[in-house]
Amino acid sequence: MSQTKHLIYEYQNNNELDLDRIMNDFEPYIRTIINNMAMNTLNYEDKEEILSDAFFILWKNQCKIQTSVESYIAGVTRILVKERLRKRKITYDLTECENIASDFEIMKNDISENEFIVQCINGLKEIDIKIITMFYYYSKTTKEISKELKISEINVRTKLFRIRNKIRKELNS
Amino acid sequence: MDFRERTKLKIAISKLKNKENAMRKNNIYKIATVACCMFAFTGVAFATQSVIEKIWKEPETYNYSYELTEQDKQNAISEKDAKNKATEYLRKIGLEDEVRGLYLRKNAYKNEVVWDIGFGKGTMRINSKGEFDSLNIPSCNYTIPYDYGITREEARKIAKELLVKYNPNNNSDEYELVSLKRNNENDEDAYIWYAEFYKKYDGLFNKYENICIGWIPTINGLYSLSFENYKYENNEQLISKDDAIRIATEKDKKIETRHNIISTEAELGIDKMNTEVVYREKDIKNYEKGTINFTQGEDGKVQIKEDAVFYKVDNRVRKVWEVTIYYDYYKYDKDFPERFVYYVDATTGEIIGGSRYYGTNVQLEKLVADPHNVIEK
Numbered sequence: 001m002s003q004t005k006h007l008i009y010e011y012q013n014n015n016e017l018d019l020d021r022i023m024n025d026f027e028p029y030i031r032t033i034i035n036n037m038a039m040n041t042l043n044y045e046d047k048e049e050i051l052s053d054a055f056f057i058l059w060k061n062q063c064k065i066q067t068s069v070e071s072y073i074a075g076v077t078r079i080l081v082k083e084r085l086r087k088r089k090i091t092y093d094l095t096e097c098e099n100i101a102s103d104f105e106i107m108k109n110d111i112s113e114n115e116f117i118v119q120c121i122n123g124l125k126e127i128d129i130k131i132i133t134m135f136y137y138y139s140k141t142t143k144e145i146s147k148e149l150k151i152s153e154i155n156v157r158t159k160l161f162r163i164r165n166k167i168r169k170e171l172n173s
Numbered sequence: 174m175d176f177r178e179r180t181k182l183k184i185a186i187s188k189l190k191n192k193e194n195a196m197r198k199n200n201i202y203k204i205a206t207v208a209c210c211m212f213a214f215t216g217v218a219f220a221t222q223s224v225i226e227k228i229w230k231e232p233e234t235y236n237y238s239y240e241l242t243e244q245d246k247q248n249a250i251s252e253k254d255a256k257n258k259a260t261e262y263l264r265k266i267g268l269e270d271e272v273r274g275l276y277l278r279k280n281a282y283k284n285e286v287v288w289d290i291g292f293g294k295g296t297m298r299i300n301s302k303g304e305f306d307s308l309n310i311p312s313c314n315y316t317i318p319y320d321y322g323i324t325r326e327e328a329r330k331i332a333k334e335l336l337v338k339y340n341p342n343n344n345s346d347e348y349e350l351v352s353l354k355r356n357n358e359n360d361e362d363a364y365i366w367y368a369e370f371y372k373k374y375d376g377l378f379n380k381y382e383n384i385c386i387g388w389i390p391t392i393n394g395l396y397s398l399s400f401e402n403y404k405y406e407n408n409e410q411l412i413s414k415d416d417a418i419r420i421a422t423e424k425d426k427k428i429e430t431r432h433n434i435i436s437t438e439a440e441l442g443i444d445k446m447n448t449e450v451v452y453r454e455k456d457i458k459n460y461e462k463g464t465i466n467f468t469q470g471e472d473g474k475v476q477i478k479e480d481a482v483f484y485k486v487d488n489r490v491r492k493v494w495e496v497t498i499y500y501d502y503y504k505y506d507k508d509f510p511e512r513f514v515y516y517v518d519a520t521t522g523e524i525i526g527g528s529r530y531y532g533t534n535v536q537l538e539k540l541v542a543d544p545h546n547v548i549e550k
Contacts, residue, residue, distance in 0.1 A: 009426040019184075023177055052179040059184055063419035066434075117186045121179075129174075129182055136185035167189055 005068035017062050023055060026069070030054055030077050037081045042088065049118075050080045056117075057110045083111060120170050124163070127151075131159050195411045225411065228491070229523040232451050232484035235284045237466070237477060241277060245286045249277055249301035255288040258303045263292060266339050266395070270294055284485055305341060307399035312365065315394040322361030323390040325547045328353055331393060332368035335386050339398055348384060349373045352540050353548045360547070364389060365396055369540075372405070379405040379443040380533055381490050405443055405490045410519040414439050417494030420522055421515035425498050428454050432500035435510060439496040442534045444516045446491070447526035448484045453513070455482075461529075486526075492519040495532030 006025070011018045034047050042050075054077045058069070065072050124132070130149060134140045142160070146153040174182070250258070252275050259272045270293030279286050286301040295310035323331070332353060337345045348370035355363030365387055372382035382405065387397035412420075418437050425434070428450075452460050459465040466481035493516040502511045516526040531539070540546060 012423060012426065019180065020177070023180070027176075048176045048179070052176040052183065055176075055180040056183040056187070059180075060187065063415075063422040113187065113190075114183070116190070117183050120186050120190075121182060132189065133178070133182050133185045136188045137181045164189065164193065167186065168193055171190065171193055 005070055008062055008065045008069055008072075011069070012062075017059055019055065019059060022058070022069070026055075026073055027051070029070070030073060033074055033077045034081055037078065038085065042081075042084060046084055046088075050077065050084055053080050053114050056114060060110055060113070080111075116170065120167055123166075128159060128163055131156060132163055135160060191413075191416075195413075225521055227521050227523060228489060228518065229446075229521070229525050230487070232448055232486045235483050235485050237281050237284075237481065237483045239279050239281045241279050241286065245279060245301075246277065249286050249288070250303045252277075252288075254303060255290065255299060258299055258305075259288075259290045259292065259297060262297075262299075262305050262341065265341060266398075268292070268294070268395075284483070304402065305400055307397075308395075309397050310395055312389060312394075312396055315389050315392060317364050317389060318391050321364045321389065321391050323366075325353065325360050328355070328360070328366050328368075328390070329548070331388070331390070332366070332370075332386065335368070335388060335393065335395075336370055336384060339386060339395070340384055347372050348382075349378070350548060351378065351537065352543075352546045354543075354545050355547070366390055367397075371537075374405055374407060374443070377441065377443050377492070378533070378537055379403075379490060380537065381405070381443075381445050403445055403488050403490045405492075408492050408518070408520040410441065410492060412494065412517065412519050412522045414494060416522060417496050417517040417519075420517050420524065421494075421496035421498060424450070424515065424524055425513065428457055429498075429500065429513070431457075432502040432511065434498055435501045436499045437496060438499075439494045439517075440532075440534055441519065442493060442495040442516075442532050443490060444493045444495065444526060444528075444533050446486045446489050447516075448486055449527040449529065450515065450524055451484050451486075453527070489525070491516075491525060493517055493525065494519055495528075495534060497532065 008017075011022050030051055031047075034042075034050055038047065054073055057076050057080075058065075058073055061072075121129070127149070131145055134145045134148070135142070140148075142153050142156045146156045149156070249255075255275055256272050259275075263270055263272070272290055272292050274291040276289045277286060278289050287306060288299045288301070290297050290299065294314045295308065297308040298306040300306050329350065332350060333345075336348060340348070349372075350368060351371050352367070352369035354367045356365040356367075357363040367385065367387045370384045370386075371378040371380050373379070381401050381403035383399075383401045385397070385399045386395070388394060389396055417439050421439075422434065422437060452465050456465055464478075466478055466483060467475050468478050470476045496515045496517055497512055498515070499510045499512045503509065504511050512530060514528040514530070514532045515524055516528075516532070517523070518525050541548065
């Protein structure tokens, strides 16, 4: 990653955030922050989850970001690592990230939404994960999905219907 | 799963969750049930997002001209019908005047054709469909009484009585008095009073459904009367405030590249589709100077530019998020950052218009706060 600071709109294309480009540019930077903070206290899955959480929260708040992408994503990552360490009951020196307490308050909703989503993901079959990503992330039609996954269109629709029901149940619970 | 795929999956579920939340909030389940039933009986399914119909269409262009085309003439009601409509309306409001001259005229700026009609005491205007637009009776038609002075309390009461008298529809209770002004600094010295009424829906005013009445006090002689009647569609709010701000900000970053955004705010309001964002996006510098289609000639006269293009949109009135974007640029005053207001449709999330400085809500606040408006003072 170059030393130049990047603004979020540089990564926007046709009203959409170019997530692939952001991930390419910032993955090594975030990995370094996670590794420096967590050292050997967190396992590989935890670190991967934090990495994906950081990009998710960046996407979620893309319109509110007033600073550079670097500063924002670094701050978010630090909070996520701290939160994960707290959950694992691992103590961490607070002086390393002085503003974390107030920043955490701001991000509380994002973190709880992320937890809700992780809960929804658990229990989804691989095929459901593919369908939901293709339909809601890539905005593909059921016809296109059925062609790609080589299953009938009716089957795709039924699966989508069940996935929506599952999310609805989670929301109601 | 690779962290990239996992991030995309999270975004997908977040989008689905937001859609479900919006549906829960707005009882759209009813529509979903119908969609599901149709699926069961016909095999046709609707994707969740396709239930919401988009309303914004690409603006059409039109020729800026005062000359009536054959098409304009054909689209307008005939002279005979216009005369009948005018007479009918005059009788309805208790005037026995005869209709005299009728002229079909084109408003080039609005690209609208209207009938200008003269009658005994004054003039009136009806639109090309025959709907009443406005009426004026100069005060010289009245003998202003010696004791014309009234108090603002009396003016408020009379304004409401005149509304019932001159409103052609039986729905005066749906209107609310928003402005009461007079032609003098002192109540008792004023010999013309003006009242403005807007229609109100669940706490929101539609300024495009208004009735304005001007009258001579004591004798209650009608001085001016105008209507606007763009019906509010009462669309549901499915878009959240945060999403509206996101939509407006994304759009703005493509249009305003000279200044940084310092803050944003949003509130619900009722606004009419317009072409402000279309022109601003086309050429922001000339848009701000007011010279996008016009220029001042050497003789000081305003001229149409050679490359001028005029756009028109439907006159749909919708519930919108009025998203105000403030920039780190102060053109006029250090306390007044430059800004732009986007109208984000509360149902579809489309940008359907905008305003250079203020949305309807702020305009209304300013109207109420105007020192000449004595409605609450």
